[in-house]
Amino acid sequence: MHAGLRITAFAAALAATFGTAYGAGEAVGPVVEDPAPARHESHSEASPAPEGGGGHGEHGGNETEPAGGLEISEDGYTLDLRTPSVTAGRSTDLSFVIRDDDGRAVTAYRREHDKELHLIVASRDLGTYRHLHPTRAADGTWSIPVALPRAGDYRVFADFTPEKKGAENLTLGADLAASGTYEAQRLPAPNTTAETDGYDVRLDGGLRPGKESELKLEVSRDGKPVTDLQPYLGAYGHLVALRSGDLAYLHVHPNGEPGDGTTRPGPEISFTATAPSSGAYRLFLDFKHEGEVHTAAFTVRAGTAAAATG
Structure with missing residues (x-):
C-alpha cells in the first residue's frame, strides 16, 4: 500500500481553450499540446501557473512539489495513444501502447493494487471521470471500450510500474478529443x-x-x-x-x-x-x-x- 502521494516530474501545461463546437462526426486531433518533458534536476524549482483562465481553473504559482500526469514521456517510457479522437456518445475501442526507450512495446508490468495498469480518463472541465482497467494483448497493446458522454478535450492517464529492476511507478498522460457539440461546464463549488x-x-x-x-x-x-x-x-x-x-x-x-x-x-x-x-x-x-x-x-x-x- 502507498501511504501517500506518488508524484512525477512535470512541466506545467496550459489549460485547454475550446471553441463553441467540435466537428460532429469528424475525427479531430487533441486540442492541447503535451508540454515538453521536465528536467529531473528541476524538482525543487517553482513551476509557472497556467496563463489566463477563469478563477475556478487557476492555481497559484507557488508550486512546492512536482505533480504527475502532465508528461507523455518520462524515465524512458512513452504513452503511445493510438486512439487520439472519439465521437461523443458512441462506444469506441480506446487503444494504446507503453513503449520503452528503444520504442518497443512494454509487455511486463508489476501488479499494483490488483492491476498491472490503471487508466483514468477525465474531461478538461472535470465534469466527466472514468477509472478503467483495459486488457493487454500479448504484443503489449492495451484496449478497452469507452463511451464519453460529452464532446470536448479529455486527458488520458496511464498509471503503471514496469517489471524492471529499479523501475518506479509512473503516471503518463496524453490528450484525447471527443467530437460533437461542445458546451463548457464550470467546476462545481467546493463541497463536503x-x-x-x-x-x-x-x-x-x-x-x-x-x-x-x-x-x-x-x-x-x-x-x-x-x-x-x-x-x-x-x-x-x-x-x-x-x-x-x-x-x-x-x-x-x-x-x-x-x-x-x-x-x-x-x-x-x-x-x-x-x-x-x-x-x-x-x-x-x-x-x-x-x-x-x-x-x-x-x-x-x-x-x-x-x-x-x-
Whole structure:
C-alpha cells in the first residue's frame, strides 16, 4: 500500500481553450499540446501557473512539489495513444501502447493494487471521470471500450510500474478529443457531501500545498453508516485527485488495508495526500458495496478547509 502521494516530474501545461463546437462526426486531433518533458534536476524549482483562465481553473504559482500526469514521456517510457479522437456518445475501442526507450512495446508490468495498469480518463472541465482497467494483448497493446458522454478535450492517464529492476511507478498522460457539440461546464463549488447511486459520502479534511494532510470519507445509505464495504483494488476505497486547469494528477490510497487487523470495512475511509500547489482540485472516490463500484466526487481548494463554500 502507498501511504501517500506518488508524484512525477512535470512541466506545467496550459489549460485547454475550446471553441463553441467540435466537428460532429469528424475525427479531430487533441486540442492541447503535451508540454515538453521536465528536467529531473528541476524538482525543487517553482513551476509557472497556467496563463489566463477563469478563477475556478487557476492555481497559484507557488508550486512546492512536482505533480504527475502532465508528461507523455518520462524515465524512458512513452504513452503511445493510438486512439487520439472519439465521437461523443458512441462506444469506441480506446487503444494504446507503453513503449520503452528503444520504442518497443512494454509487455511486463508489476501488479499494483490488483492491476498491472490503471487508466483514468477525465474531461478538461472535470465534469466527466472514468477509472478503467483495459486488457493487454500479448504484443503489449492495451484496449478497452469507452463511451464519453460529452464532446470536448479529455486527458488520458496511464498509471503503471514496469517489471524492471529499479523501475518506479509512473503516471503518463496524453490528450484525447471527443467530437460533437461542445458546451463548457464550470467546476462545481467546493463541497463536503456528495450523493451517488443512493449513497451519501461526507468529506472531512482538506489539502495543504506541500504538506501531508488526512482526508476522511464516510459512507452512508438511507441515513445509516455502511459498515460492510468490500475490497476494491486491494483497499476499501480508491482516491484520485486532479488539479483544475492543467489536470495535474494525484493518486493516493487509504491508510490501511483489508485484513491488516485494524482497518474496518467502513463507514470511514482515511487517506493521506499532499497537494503539489495551491488551487482547486477535484477528488474522485471509488468504493465497492454489494458487488457494485460507486464514485463520489468533491471539489476542494488546497490550503482551504474542505468546509469552504467557494
